[in-house]
Amino acid sequence: MSYYSEHEKFHVAVDSIIFGYDEEGRELNLLLLKRNFQPAKGEWSLMGGFLKNNEGVDEAAKRILNQLTGLSNVYMEQLYSFGELNRDPGARIISIAYFALIKINASDLELVKTHGATWIPISAMPQLIFDHSAMVERALKKLQVRARTQPIGFELLPDKFTIPQLQGLYEAIYSKTLDKRNFRRKLLAMDLLEKLEEKEKESSRKGAWYYRFDANKYQDLLKRGFNFEL
Amino acid sequence: MSYYSEHEKFHVAVDSIIFGYDEEGRELNLLLLKRNFQPAKGEWSLMGGFLKNNEGVDEAAKRILNQLTGLSNVYMEQLYSFGELNRDPGARIISIAYFALIKINASDLELVKTHGATWIPISAMPQLIFDHSAMVERALKKLQVRARTQPIGFELLPDKFTIPQLQGLYEAIYSKTLDKRNFRRKLLAMDLLEKLEEKEKESSRKGAWYYRFDANKYQDLLKRGFNFEL
DNA sequence: TCAAAAGTGTTCATCCTACACCCATGC
DNA sequence: GCATGGGTGTAGGATGAACACTTTTGA
Numbered sequence: 001m002s003y004y005s006e007h008e009k010f011h012v013a014v015d016s017i018i019f020g021y022d023e024e025g026r027e028l029n030l031l032l033l034k035r036n037f038q039p040a041k042g043e044w045s046l047m048g049g050f051l052k053n054n055e056g057v058d059e060a061a062k063r064i065l066n067q068l069t070g071l072s073n074v075y076m077e078q079l080y081s082f083g084e085l086n087r088d089p090g091a092r093i094i095s096i097a098y099f100a101l102i103k104i105n106a107s108d109l110e111l112v113k114t115h116g117a118t119w120i121p122i123s124a125m126p127q128l129i130f131d132h133s134a135m136v137e138r139a140l141k142k143l144q145v146r147a148r149t150q151p152i153g154f155e156l157l158p159d160k161f162t163i164p165q166l167q168g169l170y171e172a173i174y175s176k177t178l179d180k181r182n183f184r185r186k187l188l189a190m191d192l193l194e195k196l197e198e199k200e201k202e203s204s205r206k207g208a209w210y211y212r213f214d215a216n217k218y219q220d221l222l223k224r225g226f227n228f229e230l
Numbered sequence: 231m232s233y234y235s236e237h238e239k240f241h242v243a244v245d246s247i248i249f250g251y252d253e254e255g256r257e258l259n260l261l262l263l264k265r266n267f268q269p270a271k272g273e274w275s276l277m278g279g280f281l282k283n284n285e286g287v288d289e290a291a292k293r294i295l296n297q298l299t300g301l302s303n304v305y306m307e308q309l310y311s312f313g314e315l316n317r318d319p320g321a322r323i324i325s326i327a328y329f330a331l332i333k334i335n336a337s338d339l340e341l342v343k344t345h346g347a348t349w350i351p352i353s354a355m356p357q358l359i360f361d362h363s364a365m366v367e368r369a370l371k372k373l374q375v376r377a378r379t380q381p382i383g384f385e386l387l388p389d390k391f392t393i394p395q396l397q398g399l400y401e402a403i404y405s406k407t408l409d410k411r412n413f414r415r416k417l418l419a420m421d422l423l424e425k426l427e428e429k430e431k432e433s434s435r436k437g438a439w440y441y442r443f444d445a446n447k448y449q450d451l452l453k454r455g456f457n458f459e460l
Numbered sequence: 461t462c463a464a465a466a467g468t469g470t471t472c473a474t475c476c477t478a479c480a481c482c483c484a485t486g487c
Numbered sequence: 488g489c490a491t492g493g494g495t496g497t498a499g500g501a502t503g504a505a506c507a508c509t510t511t512t513g514a
Contacts, residue, residue: 464512464513465510465512466511467508467510467511468507468509468510471504471505471506473504474503475502477498477500482494483493483495484491484493485493486489487489487491
């Protein structure tokens, strides 16, 4: 404490951009909530909270996500730090933004009820407080970059998924349609998936085979630093 | 001030990883300095300083760079924020790291003298204080990624440069040798450079033609979001 | 039997890589 | 005249994009 005491101190917040994939609408959704405290009470906001003295920043991001959603073991990555002078009219706050990928189904039961959080499609995103819209924009770009270099898409789907479902997700991430033959070929060429002896029959008469990650192959590929362009 | 007063406050620092390219050694260098204050006085460190109340974080990064080097108008980009609990043994400090690309020649005169800063090749980097080595590692990776997506290499060279010089720089960034025919072909195909009627004669008998950016073409390409793989 | 989504191969153009020799010049 | 780094072209392989029809099955 003694060394740096002449310097000023700041509030440090952590804000999380939480992505989920809605299979019905085939669209990326954001988990947003209405602020129940001042300033900007009642407006739409990202999930956030303040850093505490006894925790690292990554820890804080996990704690806040867990408090608001009940989830842990979620894919999270630091995005960027926002430190403009007047970004929060309430006070000078430095915000370290994280983005998270979660499976909508695993989550929505508890949290929509308990905290007034809501899944909202990106295409219908309301105006957000402060610079939160800029945070979302940056997160979306980073997600698009990550999706090409790491197999993170799976974080947004249930453990069992079909190839058409995965394609739908990537189409949502990139906002463009993909050729299903090329998609399937490239995907399977990576040799990451294990085919299950079970079909998904909800969305078609014929049914689509379920697949699942092979965690070992996944690790191998990560180490080799492969390319995940789909 | 009133809204968030119950939350804790933190020292926020800005640390900069400053890259320069040394044409003699054909190697990337880092601008490092010996700390002249406690803790860890006398050890090697990145350039850094504390955020002030009246400036944004980007501003702070520029100010600190300017104070220590006298340079402004430098390519800087926020890298990552480091907020582990005990990263600085002196106190709890959140550090927002930036990386900067500067032209060694433009700089070294003043700053080596005034602040004890030194250009040190990455291959000979000494142990740095705290988590500064991890910062450098992350910066280097980001530089390699950036170099493939934006024409930032030029930030590290004088305004007039030759193609072999540029190739040497990219070889240093990627730590691998490149084929000069392929390099030249891809580079010129981007149609970014203007050929000058002047040769560089220091490093060869025949001499190499100087080139220069065409700022207009540069802007056009940036907007189109092109690929800069070399 | 038909509607609706799943699944399957081939062709063509493009891009990347590998590679070896001549050029200009100062000493 | 020779040593040194600058400059040039091509051929083969790999990769990515475009594209249309058959299969399955519940209603």
